[in-house]
Amino acid sequence: MDTKENGENINAVSKAGNLSAGNNSHNLANHTCEGCGRSDLAEQERRRLRALEVVAQLSVIGALLCFIGVGVTYWVGGQNQFLGGFLAAGLALLGIGVIVIGKYFMPQGPFVEQRHEISSTVQQKQLFEEALVERGGSAFKRRKFLGVLMGASATMFGITFAFPWIRSLGPLPGKTLFQTWWRPGSRVVTVHGRPVKVDDLEVGGILTVFPEGHAGSSMSQTILIRAASLPITTRKGRETWSPHGYLGFSKICTHAGCPVGLYEEQSQQLLCPCHQSIFDVLDGAVPVFGPAPRPLPQLPLGVDEEGYLRARSDFLEPVGPGFWERTTA
Amino acid sequence: MNSTGYTNGKLAGSVDWMDQRLGLARIGRKIMDKIFPDHWSFMLGEIALYSFIVLVITGVFLTLYYVPSSQQIIYHGSYLPLRGRRVSEAYASTVNLSLNVRGGLLMRQMHHWAADVFTAAIVIHLCRIFFTGAFRRPRELNWIVGIILLILAISNGFTGYSLPDDLISGTGLRIMFSIILSIPVIGTYLGFFIFGGNFPGKLIIPRLYIIHVFIIPIIIAGLLGMHLGLLIYHKHTQFSGKGRREQNVVGSPLWPTFVAKTTGLFLMTFAFIAALGAFIQINPIWQFGPYQPYKISYAVQPDWYMGWLDGAMRIMPSWEWTGFGHTWPLEVFIPAVALPGLTFTLLFAWPFLEAHFGKDKAEHHLLDRPRDKPLRTAIGAGALSFYVVLFGASATDVLANFFQTSLNLVLWSFRITVVIVPIAIAFLTYKICKELTETPYSGQRKRAVVMVRSPQGGYNAYRADPHPDTKAGQVAEPVPIEPESTQA
Known part of the structure; x- marks a missing residue:
């Protein structure tokens, strides 16, 4: 059996080998070329293959030089463009060499291979079923109770072993998303912790501020805008929130949470650069454009006797994008 | 011929040792005889495979320098504009490996470009499989493996993009947190468990790191093995032509012709990525600056394979809904969770949907010409154009600036085109396919x-x-x- 197979295969090799040259000339002979004889064609073909061989040789020599170039470039400091340029050129030239060999100096066929049947025969299916059900399943068939017990304990293992994989990953949300570090009387400070005084900003100026002691806090970030020199009522009930024209809004976009960082003084609008939501500052930062669904919450501000800006309270609603529990607070 | 059976002395020595332990000669000959059809479109999957190899080679180098830590430190490195700034260790180490490690920038840029080429090659390969009907029985399982690979490639692209902790990737993570929050019922808990607490926290960078360098690559490697194993087991599909039948495969043998050609393709893919890494700057994080939750940059786009999601988020109306005592952030959930969910569900289901509604459950090894299946081709082209429009919508601000027009006009143009263009493209494609099939000799x-x-x-x-x-x-x-030979 083995020897027979081997014999057939060896036979096939020589067939495949012979075919390479035969096929190439065959392709060429297909061109209808009146007036030129068969020997000219063979000569042409020889010349073509010789030229291709030279191309392959030159590319591989070029590749070798480029790889040396990679080494030299690395040695003298590894300048990015030269290092990568030599690497790319070397690889490409080597690739050309390999492709020329593969395309012109190797058997091109077309060769054929027969497919095999994918589905099993009826008999194979029966043998499979026998082994699976009769041989394997019968042990459990007669011991149903044991099977149920094993299933139950394996399920319990799956459930309890998953506990740390889920619950230990992080703390429960609790009230985290409902509050920030702003407290009644919190002094307004810059990111460097410097308290902001009432004459620090010109009209039209903006500043990112935080509650004192929490400079840089992600949740408490607030954009401070001096929209005028006199108090501005953005909404009913907010008459006292903007001393000397200072307005404070949560800087977290109510859409996807990006910092709402762009302020256009002329139109009194805040723009979120992520998805282009636009908020109308004088109207209580209500979204006038884009996907943001809610106004930016406004921070009630006040001024103490020394002239420092202070929060009157935390934001009156959760800051940032929407989440499931938001309205149940 | 000596006692081992080989005429070549070298083979008698080395190969015969292996043969006595593995039966190498028998298996080897079978493998070398495997036939690969010669068609350019069959190279797309190979390009994806080779990009993955480049990703592994360059990625391992990056792990030798990258520090997966959100710990804030003061930057004292060689890049003067950053000196004295508060940055995370992750950011500082990425800047350091880009600017101070010899060859580091090339490796990093090649890695990033390879990821973009990898996902692009997968998507184009997917299109080839789809439009030629190569997913039909018996290859539905391999189609599913392929879609999982696409999802993993996109996921690993995103996690890798987030690792440097620069201003742009950090903003991307913030958006991802908001997207998770938008999921009804479990969103808040899911977000807190994944990020280890409220955003930004200190745990997400090390978690993304282990996911990016270990978990997903291992799964990708395993599924790639399965993808190729199934391909060898099923044998290739082929376009119809003289001598090509359902029962055979016509093309070049693995050894030596295909090995030479595919090695050439590997070298070319490698060269292409090296050239991109050398000459086209990508993600210069030292210019973006370190991530701070209160800072933001303008006119930023994600990597290309996330563009469709970003675009969908931009053009989605602000439909937050409050009901049953809860907030339903549909303006985020629909474009960023439901849309990709539906996209990949439909992709998974397509072979079965087509078999069911097309009433064709037969085995197929000969590929369709796209024109011969007008309905499938029309649906595919329409769907593709839908994602292309969404991708375009991720640049609304850039387009408004470029054309000196209002954001409003650009936004509404996209809201309208995203509906009209896919319908129009599908209709046109259907008509063209019909026309082509009815014209004799067309395409010859x-x-x-x-x-x-x-x-x-x-x-x-x-x-x-x-x-x-x-x-x-x-x-x-x-x-x-x-x-x-009739082998049993």
Whole structure:
């Protein structure tokens, strides 16, 4: 059996080998070329293959030089463009060499291979079923109770072993998303912790501020805008929130949470650069454009006797994008 | 021939040792005889495979320098504009490996470009499989493996993009946190468990790191093995043509022709990525600056494979809904969770949907020409155009600036085109397919008409022989490597 197979295969090799040259000339002979004889064609073909061989040789020599170039470039400091340029050129030239060999100096066929049947025969299916059900399943068939017990304990293992994989990953949300570090009387400070005084900003100026002691806090970030020199009522009930024209809004976009960082003084609008939501500052930062669904919450501000800006309270609603529990607070 | 059976002395020594332990000669010959059809579109998957190899090679280098930590430190490195700034260790180490490690920038840029090429090659490969019907029985399982690979490639692209902790990737993570929050019922808990607390926290960078360098690559490698294993087991599909039938495969043998060609393709892919890494700057994080939750940059776009999601988020109306005592952030959930969910569900289901509604559950090894399946081609083209429009919508601000027009106009143009364009494209594609199938000889190389003047002065016209490159006209009958051997 083995020897027979081997014999057939060896036979096939020589067939495949012979075919390479035969096929190439065959392709060429297909061109209808009146007036030129068969020997000219063979000569042409020889010349073509010789030229291709030279191309392959030159590319591989070029590749070798480029790889040396990679080494030299690395040695003298590894300048990015030269290092990568030599690497790319070397690889490409080597690739050309390999492709020329593969395309012109190797058997091109077309060769054929027969497919095999994918589905099993009826008999194979029966043998499979026998082994699976009769041989394997019968042990459990007669011991149903044991099977149920094993299933139950394996399920319990799956459930309890998953506990740390889920619950230990992080703390429960609790009230985290409902509050920030702003407290009644919190002094307004810059990111460097410097308290902001009432004459620090010109009209039209903006500043990112935080509650004192929490400079840089992600949740408490607030954009401070001096929209005028006199108090501005953005909404009913907010008459006292903007001393000397200072307005404070949560800087977290109510859409996807990006910092709402762009302020256009002329139109009194805040723009979120992520998805282009636009908020109308004088109207209580209500979204006038884009996907943001809610106004930016406004921070009630006040001024103490020394002239420092202070929060009157935390934001009156959760800051940032929407989440499931938001309205149940 | 000696006692081992080999005529070549070298083989007798090394290969025979392996043969006595593995039966190498028998298996080896079978593998070397495997036939690969010669068609350019079959190289797309190979490009994806080779990009993955480049990703692994360059990625391992990056892990030798990258520090997965959100710990804030003061930057004292060589890049002067950052000196004295508070940055995370992750950011500082990425800047350091880019600017101070010899060859580091090339490795990093090649890694990033390779990820973009990897996902692009997968998507184009997917299109080839879809439009030629290569997903049909028996290859549905391999189609599913392929879609999982696409999802993993995109996921690993995103996690890798987030690792440097620069201003742009940090903003991307913030958006991802908001997207998770938007999921009804479990969103808040899910977000807190994944990020280890409220955003930004200190745990997400090390978690993304282990996911990016270990978990997902291991799964990708395993599934790639499965993808290729199934491909070998099922054998390749092929386009129909002379001598090509459902029962055979026609093309080049693995050894040596295909090995040479595919090695060439590997080198070319590698070279292409190296050239991109050398000459086209990508993600210069030292210019973006370190991530701070209160800072933001303007006109930023994610990597290309996330663009469709970003675009969908931009053009989605602000439909937050409050009901049953809860907030339903549909303006985020629909474009960023439901849309990709639906997209990948439909992709998974497509082979089964088509088999069911097309009433075709037969085995297929010959590929369709897209025009011969007008409905499938129309749906595919329409769907593709939908994602292309969404991708375009991720640049609303850039387009508004470029055309000196209002954001409002750009936004509404996209809201309208995202509905109209897919319908129009699908309709047109259907019509073109129908037209092509009904036109005789369309798509075939024209044969020259030769005019001959006879000695008597008369003129005769006749059609020349088919061009030798015309596949259908190839006279060479396929020659079997293996004579019709009936193996049990």
